[in-house]
Amino acid sequence: MFAYIVRRLLYAIPILIGVNLLTFTLFFVVNSPDDMAASQLGEKYVTPEAITNWKRKHGYDKPLFINPEAGGVTQLTDTIFFNKSVRLFAFDFGRSESGRDITTDVATRMWPSLAVALPTFLVGIWVNICVALMVVMFHGTRLDRGAVFLFVALMSISYLFYIIGGQFLVAKTWRLVPISGFHTEGQVWKFLILPVLVGVVAGIGAGARWYRTLFLEEANQDYVRTARAKGCSELSILFQHILPNAMIPILTGVVVLIPSLFMGSLLIESFFGIPGLGSYMLDAIKSQDFAIVRTMVFIGSVLYIFGLILTDISYTWADPRVRLS
């Protein structure tokens, strides 16, 4: 087990290098450091001196990948790619192009993201399982077919409409909570209720449908038939046989998402004005801040790989028959 995890962690290194290489190439394929300097300086006619100064100050005055002037290993290390990307592996994110410390930004913005994403995640799972269980109870009836149609219909509504509709109904028409905003002290929950509600409702369609399939798969197993033959009631079959067994695929299916909760949701955060990592990314994309985009891509990849490893571990934990090797 321990050896397996170590190997998985080592395997993450080439993937992260690949991720960095990809983002880096993507950024500089059409954009030269000169263009970047010009757009960051923000003036239409920038003097060459200003560009050179900016590049030197931000460390973009070196060749991209290979430095032919240097000798030996420094041919590869004395380049923009090495200097900008390798430091990420030590979680040293440096400064954004506008001069702010990215590590501090990420560390402070992580919590609002988590404050929205974690309740959405937990409440969402709970609601979806409840809805799916109710539907499974009526399996094969008209109610079941109607519910499946409703799930597909809910899935077909764009996320944007859920947000806009939620803000319009709850915040504007009923005036229950503020439309958007965030406070760290005082009544934080007031600002969290609506985003969480919208996130949960928007996820019901796809989520409940998925859980329904899982429960039905379990319902076709032999042990369910045995339980029925023993004379167990349908309710006890559902809650004492199907539900505990279905928890295994549910658990292993959702574990991969847990680390990504830190990243927050782009849309929810920007619509509700929550100062989390999602809106941080959006702002960085809009202002073309390469340092932040690069960092966020890196963090996102690390969390995703971490999620994959967690999934594998959760398999062994939930199902003793599985051995990692």
Added chain:
Amino acid sequence: MKPVILWSDALIYLLVISLAFFFYRLRKDPQIRERWSQVFSSSLGMVTFTVIATYILIALLDSLHFREALENPEGVVGQEVFYDNKVTSVFDVLTGGMGDRFERTYSAPFALQSFEKENLQDAAGNDIRDYPPLRHAGQHLDDPDERGMDIAVKSVTALFWGALLSLLVIGPQWLLTRGSRYPWRASWLVQGIVLCTGVWMVSISRYYHILGTDLGGTDVLFQSLKGIRTGVLLGTLATLIMLPIAITLGVMAGYFKGWVDDVVQYLYTTMSSIPGILLIAASVLLFQVYIDLNPDFFTIGMEKADAKFIALCFILGVTSWATLCRLIRAETLKISQLGYVQAAHAFGVSHTRILARHVLPNVVHIILITFVLDFSALVLAEAVLSYIGVGVDPSMGSWGNMINGARSELSREPTIWWTLTGAFFFMFTLVLAANLFSDQVRDAFDPRVSLPSAVEL
């Protein structure tokens, strides 16, 4: 008149032709016939297919572009013909110029007056502040109170013509399909509704704005209809671009194994570990910078918007192949263990031939299900991308751009609800039909596969 062939037009027609060819080739395969007939045996499959086909037809009509010749100013005699900078499509003509009837700004559905008060002069020449009358709504009315009656009369007439047209379209189908075992009636019902509504829309929109107008005074119904082309093209072209990458890499990894498998696995793990939206956003922004740096590539604005659109399809395609690739790899791994592949090896059949004859036909169902499933995901993704500001060009009508522009309208007093309603209705219908249809296809082809969508936002 001078035809204009945009890149996206050419690609969508190419796609339609190749799909037609594909199905023509497969028509004799008894297994595939059996599967498709299962899809169409249910009314739901028939209805959803008809809806999707309607959308595709509109998208195709909207992809036949041309530029009108301009008449020479009087007194100027010349051989040279100048063309309008505005690109028109066959669909624009069919709607009877719905998109050419601009107002100044917002107006409610079926309104006769603008939504906002302006400084006007009354009959006596005094300055007053009132709602100005619309330029293209209710011009034929003498008395505004006649509006309700007028709409009712015109609707009945339009529905009469719509019913007549439906008869003309459905009649031949009825004759051709007598004794068929498919539920054609469900399809005809949809066709009838679509035709009647279509005729009604075109005829009423000559006198009123059915869904009102937006901030810029454009007819909202027309904008929603124009969004169809963008949605359908994005949904199909992006998948089309993704397929060759996913199929080649997936089949090669599963079939050759060894280092090829390692490389492909590394590639798709790397791709899927990057947050999708960041990758898409970064790529789109870069392409935008590139276009802005080279403005002389394009002669008319539409071509520039179209280039951005193609790039968006490319980016969505290139960033979303990982999921399908993984599935195809797993399936190929399974297939290449099977007896007939082993036998083919023993007989010394070449790799290419084994791949073409034994492996590829057996992964077609996965590709098919992915194609239909991704379609709806991509239509939804377009709206989100437009909201973030990395979607299609604002000059190109799309539901995402409509939603983006109408975001703050609900908070106005009185509420402006019609822009969002228009975008919602047309988008929801398409995505719902595609989702339900993809369920039918999946049930027929492979009920075991529960595919996650490749496009995650």
